Amino acid sequence: MKSAKQWILTDRTENIQKEKIELNARQLGAPKCRKLSVTKTTLRGGLSEGVEVVEINNGALSISVIPTRGMGIWKGSYRGIFLGWRSPVEGPVHPAFVHQNERGGLGWLYGFDECIVRCGLESNGAPGRDVVPNNMGEPTEMELTLHGRIANIPASRVTVEASGGAKPIVSVSGIVEETMLFGPRFRLSARISTAPGANWFRIEDEVSNLRAVESEMELLYHCNFGGPVLEEGARLVLPAVETAPRSAYRAEDVETWAVYRGPTPGFVEQCFWHVLRGDANGGTMALLRNAAGDLGVCIRFNLSELPCFTQWKNTAAEEDGYVTGLEPGTNYPNTRAFERKQGRVPRLAPGSSRRASLTVEVLDSARLVKAAEDEIEKLRGGTAHTLHRAPDPRFSA
């Protein structure tokens, strides 16, 4: 997309960091969509001190992007429907307060409250020991922490673009650098866009390996939804051809993997690994729908970019974070050591890039939900679904 207009919010090399910005429809080139706006604020107080938030409001849908937290999407709403979840963490939390290697590598959870958070890029998934060559070429043990660093790195460049035309595509773009000496050197170029009045927003990412040596990379989109879509009887609809539980669950829990409980105090999280089917181009989708089937969130992505899909069922009490995670990824969120053995850790050649994109649609009628279900059924194309009753060694460590 060629941008007709661009605004710079942050540029580390130019020493720019705008505390506030407000762009209205006229400025964005769409005077007829009165409610179109892009607003940047810098949060103040407590653990949010200094966190930048950029909100795009297309008149129907609004989403809040957090440059300070690696261009994650904090939350959104569509015609009054809340998108996201109510985490016990009242964030967004500034990365300076997130100590990832505390609590046995689970410190990432100090800052986790986003609707969509990227996990990676060096690694994602469960914390655990891995052996990699160090700067002296010797195999060295290293403790990788939960879900990697990218969500706790502030973007070094943030811009807003409007494509021009009567219905401009409006986007927020950011560059996030995950680098160190003797370690990964990745550049994430993230773009989050929507159009006036649309029921969707799109994430288009490119991860570049800036090193002169090949590098492993993992990327997973942790897309998290609580109510109103998630509720007792809500269902996950997938073009799945294979599904396995992460751990040994009760038979009825495995069989009802697609169905959600209501908020359940003391509920212990469950995860399911899925293999999805896509169309000829790899296009696929996942649908989370409410019990009545008149509200849903649909995520579209491509299996050539994100071949693995993980479902996280955390139907604990509201106070403890009632949520489900829909997680398209380059891998399943096991330890990197396990994923490597399964051949699921992509390697990026020197100077090369890998793209991933994701479109989230809000479906606010039975008709739209049904259409998505039909589309998923068509994607599956009558293929049998293998449901493993017990953890499968290809998926679970």
Next chain:
Amino acid sequence: MKSAKQWILTDRTENIQKEKIELNARQLGAPKCRKLSVTKTTLRGGLSEGVEVVEINNGALSISVIPTRGMGIWKGSYRGIFLGWRSPVEGPVHPAFVHQNERGGLGWLYGFDECIVRCGLESNGAPGRDVVPNNMGEPTEMELTLHGRIANIPASRVTVEASGGAKPIVSVSGIVEETMLFGPRFRLSARISTAPGANWFRIEDEVSNLRAVESEMELLYHCNFGGPVLEEGARLVLPAVETAPRSAYRAEDVETWAVYRGPTPGFVEQCFWHVLRGDANGGTMALLRNAAGDLGVCIRFNLSELPCFTQWKNTAAEEDGYVTGLEPGTNYPNTRAFERKQGRVPRLAPGSSRRASLTVEVLDSARLVKAAEDEIEKLRGGTAHTLHRAPDPRFSA
């Protein structure tokens, strides 16, 4: 207390963070106490960059509260008498620079220079391994760090209140949230108050378990004093019925637990565990008095809230932090695993709260010191005092 007036200094949800505020006696509703004031400043430079300090000056006593460090009390003074200690750490240190799990979990000491600092809320005391159920319900080892997280979490809401009337109660209140997913979710509501011309200030805290599941909680007030109260021959006066050394000390050191050395280069810290007696309502007190008995600091608290009392003798050289800690707590500052075995880790039911309060009085005459000693003698009520010569397994791991 109903507040006649309130000023908001910080509110994360309203995006308020006032860099500066100055309230005078007139504004606080007490025009006749000319010197009454509340002042907020934001510190600049070095490790203190961005640290908020709220000073209440009642005309005779002033105390500095640090919202950025969990509403701790940095230091104070009463009619020229310094309250606090001269830590080797020249703080207050912004939490972004405190890495608690460095140095085997002792990183909390990078930021420790307060007169009163809360230790907790998930745990306090010595760093150490504990086994707790993880998010998958499986027992998991976790390394707990020294004295927990609460002192390194910035308050998300800070207000000043004045109760009205000729001698208004003036207070600073703050909300500090210690939360994460799959871990504790506590809200500390702290209030620090004093009255015009008073020789006291009061801490009134409420800790709420916001989870839908029962949670362990530990809270300890690390109240630290150096000179002028602490000096060679200073004494700790307690209504103690039982006292035990933490480690094996020389017999004379155990016998003189109540008496302090002067600054002693190379002195190795000593701790004593005390069981105190209170009045019918649980009210009790501890008095630190100087050698001459004409200066003292008295801490009043309630054994139903804070049943354990620890004395920390760190009479090292001035340069190394000549100080004693008087530490009323829900528990003794051992590892949580040990305290749990001894039945001293409170459990908070879902949604429930626990209160604790503490009043610190400065006694600047022999008369006042004598009155406090008499009161303590009365509290003890002639009960025998058991002094253990060696560490006791009920108190020391």
Next chain:
Amino acid sequence: MKSAKQWILTDRTENIQKEKIELNARQLGAPKCRKLSVTKTTLRGGLSEGVEVVEINNGALSISVIPTRGMGIWKGSYRGIFLGWRSPVEGPVHPAFVHQNERGGLGWLYGFDECIVRCGLESNGAPGRDVVPNNMGEPTEMELTLHGRIANIPASRVTVEASGGAKPIVSVSGIVEETMLFGPRFRLSARISTAPGANWFRIEDEVSNLRAVESEMELLYHCNFGGPVLEEGARLVLPAVETAPRSAYRAEDVETWAVYRGPTPGFVEQCFWHVLRGDANGGTMALLRNAAGDLGVCIRFNLSELPCFTQWKNTAAEEDGYVTGLEPGTNYPNTRAFERKQGRVPRLAPGSSRRASLTVEVLDSARLVKAAEDEIEKLRGGTAHTLHRAPDPRFSA
């Protein structure tokens, strides 16, 4: 040097932190050197948010000092010649984002992009376990992290001085405090100076042990240069009397220790330990020169202050940080435990100080490079050079 003029940029105790300052030649007392200036900026955006940079430009040479990162020298230039290196880390990185004990204690590498960075003060060198007495006097294991804390501590006082006179010495001074309770309490007083039109800058440091007990201290200057000085065929010229490889390298790599490769993708770093000879006062020097011998950087220091010299050859690809480190230190950057055994960890008596200084000269002609080579030859004075073919137990753990 007596300062004729002084400007305070930062003072924690006075609550001063100037976001910006610009001093011109007239203000600095040298109206005839039109291009003399000192400029302070505060960086904005990404990982650099809030980092202070003070640039001294003497008309020919400019250097950027980073108070926020322990008064390190980020980069410089002399008549268009770049001084420093192109680290994969695009910094300078604010210490709040550097988690030193991640990745097995290598987290320091998240922020490493300086031309000159101090390593220390409690320890420097490789991360590793050490046993030291804890606050209870008991030997305790502690994991020390790579290169210590000093580079990630913001200066608490920063001033600019100009000595007066037609060719004033212009300097930036800073105080950096590395302190904690029950641990080190060091004060680094750093001064970086130059003169109008000079081809040199000087670092004059004093490290004081503020404790009342003796303390171990380690200090190393990690001086890092990439192109244009470093290139294929560049050489390190040293008055070395003994040289040993850190690890087992190929014979040809050991023999060509003094010669540099061009950027080599996948190159694994090599280190050499050197014992240098100095003049009667201990004065010595190291020269890095380009292949043609018409460009060089010379570092002068004193063996009584910095007896050990380490050469770090990291001729990886440009993208991975093509660089060599010239590292005068109180010790070699092995683990502190190893250096202690070798008697190379200085001990500072209570209240005492240790000084170190370093002068960096840029030599931009064959004549100047030749003069430096001759001076080094003279320093060596015909002494034989022992080149160890294999790691030597006095130098390598």
